[in-house]
Amino acid sequence: MRTSHSRVPKDDDAYWEAAMRNLRESAYRLIELDDEIPSEAEQTLRQIDDPVLLTDVLAANLKFDMAARQHLLEQPSVEHRFKVVQTFLSEQLNIAELQRKLKNDRHTEMSESQKKAYLREQVRPIQKELGEDDGAEEQLADLAQRLKAASLPEKAKA
Numbered sequence: 001m002r003t004s005h006s007r008v009p010k011d012d013d014a015y016w017e018a019a020m021r022n023l024r025e026s027a028y029r030l031i032e033l034d035d036e037i038p039s040e041a042e043q044t045l046r047q048i049d050d051p052v053l054l055t056d057v058l059a060a061n062l063k064f065d066m067a068a069r070q071h072l073l074e075q076p077s078v079e080h081r082f083k084v085v086q087t088f089l090s091e092q093l094n095i096a097e098l099q100r101k102l103k104n105d106r107h108t109e110m111s112e113s114q115k116k117a118y119l120r121e122q123v124r125p126i127q128k129e130l131g132e133d134d135g136a137e138e139q140l141a142d143l144a145q146r147l148k149a150a151s152l153p154e155k156a157k158a
Helices: 010-033 040-046 051-061 066-074 078-130 136-149
Strands: none
Touching: 010 040, 010 051, 010 078, 040 051, 051 066, 051 078, 066 078
16 A cells, blocks of 8 residues: 655645544544444554644544555545545444444343343232232233233134
8 A cells, every 4th residue: 555645735734733633533432432443543543643644544444445445545635535534434433323322222221121120020029028919810801901902803802
């Protein structure tokens, strides 16, 4: 892989500083969310103060397919490489955030069902201690009533 480390235009230092901060912050967030990226990657990125080098390091290490990565790194325009990396990084960040949300939602759902099961187990000994039956008759009556209320086909009712 050959990269062109041309310099960014000096007349726009403020733009590049802001752009580099945005790129770096996006990369840090992705590192935080993606368990496959080693946490040491953040330290490596912190040591890079050149926007061209930062762009090329990210391009070389993000999950681009090999052909796209090669094509990107061969581009002579720093601005083009930067924009492509920022766009790809944003897409990966969105995916990682959605994955984290789905994972958290599943964990919350499982925790709720585990909590309910635990509480049911706790209720049984208390009911026995109070001399109450286990509620099996009540449960059967409830199920029968729900079956009557359900819109079941005639074959299912038989």
